[in-house]
Amino acid sequence: MMRFALPLIATVLALAPRTTAGEDSAGFRWVDHPEQGTSDLLYGGKPALRYMYVFDTSTPKRTFETFKVYHHVFGPGTEDLLTNGPGGLYPHHRGLFVGWRQTQFDGGEIDSWHCTKGVNQRHIRFLEQKADFAGGQMSAEISWNDGRGKPVINEIRSVSLVPFHLAGGPLGWDIHWTSELRSRRGKVELKGDRQHAGFQFRAAQSVAESNSARFIRPKGFPQEPKAYEVDDRKNPNSLINLGWFAMSFPINGKQYTVAYFDDPTLPKPSYFSERPYGRFGTYFKTTLQPDDVLKMNYRLIVMPGEPPTREAIDSLYSPWAALNSK
Numbered sequence: 001m002m003r004f005a006l007p008l009i010a011t012v013l014a015l016a017p018r019t020t021a022g023e024d025s026a027g028f029r030w031v032d033h034p035e036q037g038t039s040d041l042l043y044g045g046k047p048a049l050r051y052m053y054v055f056d057t058s059t060p061k062r063t064f065e066t067f068k069v070y071h072h073v074f075g076p077g078t079e080d081l082l083t084n085g086p087g088g089l090y091p092h093h094r095g096l097f098v099g100w101r102q103t104q105f106d107g108g109e110i111d112s113w114h115c116t117k118g119v120n121q122r123h124i125r126f127l128e129q130k131a132d133f134a135g136g137q138m139s140a141e142i143s144w145n146d147g148r149g150k151p152v153i154n155e156i157r158s159v160s161l162v163p164f165h166l167a168g169g170p171l172g173w174d175i176h177w178t179s180e181l182r183s184r185r186g187k188v189e190l191k192g193d194r195q196h197a198g199f200q201f202r203a204a205q206s207v208a209e210s211n212s213a214r215f216i217r218p219k220g221f222p223q224e225p226k227a228y229e230v231d232d233r234k235n236p237n238s239l240i241n242l243g244w245f246a247m248s249f250p251i252n253g254k255q256y257t258v259a260y261f262d263d264p265t266l267p268k269p270s271y272f273s274e275r276p277y278g279r280f281g282t283y284f285k286t287t288l289q290p291d292d293v294l295k296m297n298y299r300l301i302v303m304p305g306e307p308p309t310r311e312a313i314d315s316l317y318s319p320w321a322a323l324n325s326k
Helices: 060-065 205-210 310-325
Strands: 028-033 037-045 044-050 072-075 094-101 104-105 108-110 120-131 136-145 153-164 170-182 188-191 197-200 214-216 246-253 254-262 272-273 279-283 286-288 294-304
Touching: 028 136, 037 120, 037 136, 044 136, 044 286, 060 310, 094 104, 094 170, 094 286, 104 120, 104 153, 153 286, 153 294, 170 286, 197 272, 197 294, 214 254, 246 272, 246 310, 254 279
Parallel strands: none
Antiparallel strands: 028 037, 037 044, 044 072, 072 094, 094 197, 104 108, 104 188, 120 136, 136 153, 153 170, 170 294, 188 286, 197 279, 214 246, 246 254, 254 294, 272 279
16 A cells, blocks of 8 residues: 655644653663754664754755755764764765665656755654664654655655674674655656665765775675775676675774675665765665555664674675575
C-alpha cells in the first residue's frame, strides 16, 4: 500500500526538549528539540547521532541551510563532530545523506542531490524513537519534493546505533541505515553519477582543508591509501561492486575510521566513490515503479584509534552480507 506524506505542521507546540526512555546517564536517550528541528541520540550525556530535520524558508540563507534532512555523527564517547553541515567545501554534502542528481519522472526532473530550484527533502513526522541501555533507533517519514512543493518520492528512513568494540579496542559505533523509497509521481528513474548520487558520508570541513582522508579497500582492488578518484569518462567500470570500503581521517587530533558496508542485494553495478576531502559512498541506477518499494540497507562502523586492517573489516562485512543476501 502506498504511504502518503502528511502535511507539515509549522506551529511549534513544544517549548522544552522532548526526551525518550533511557534516562540513565550511562545509557542512550533521545532528546528532541522541535523548535530547532534537531533530535540528538545521547550516550552517557554526550551526542552520538543528531538528526537535522528543520525546514526554514524565512530567508534564502536558511532555505539553503535546511533544504535536506541528514544525520550528523559524533566521535564515540566524545563531542567530536565527525561530519559536515551546510558550510565549507561543497556545502550540499551533509553528514549521512542520500539523493540522486537526476531524479526523473513523467513530466519532469529534480536534483535531489544538490536540491536546486526549490527542490527539498522535508521531514514530515517521526514514526519511532526508542532508546535504552543497549542503543537507540529512530524512523522518520521524509518527502522528496519538486520546486513547487509537490512530492516525487516518499522515504521512510530508519537509523539505529549501538556500541561497538573491535577486538577489545576503544568504544565505537555500529550504525544501521535503511531508506525505503516509494514513488509519488508514477515511474521514477534514479540516475546521476558516482560523485553526485547514492548514500554518502561526508566528513567534517577540517578534513577537506587538509585533504587528509585515507582509504582501505578489499583485496583485489587498489591498495594505495590516497583517494582513488575514478574518471567515469575513461574508466567507468573501475571501483565497482567492492562490497565495502573504509575511510580514515583525523578530527581534533584523534584518528577515526568509518567502514561502509554496501547491501549486496541492491541494484548492480554499485559504483564506489571516494574523495580526499572526506566524502565517500556508493550509488546505483534504477527505476522505481509506482507500486515498488526500494529498500536500501547500509551499515557504518565508526572506530577511533589506529585504522583496522583490511582483513579485520572483511571479517565484519562477510557475515553481514551473507545475512542480507538471504
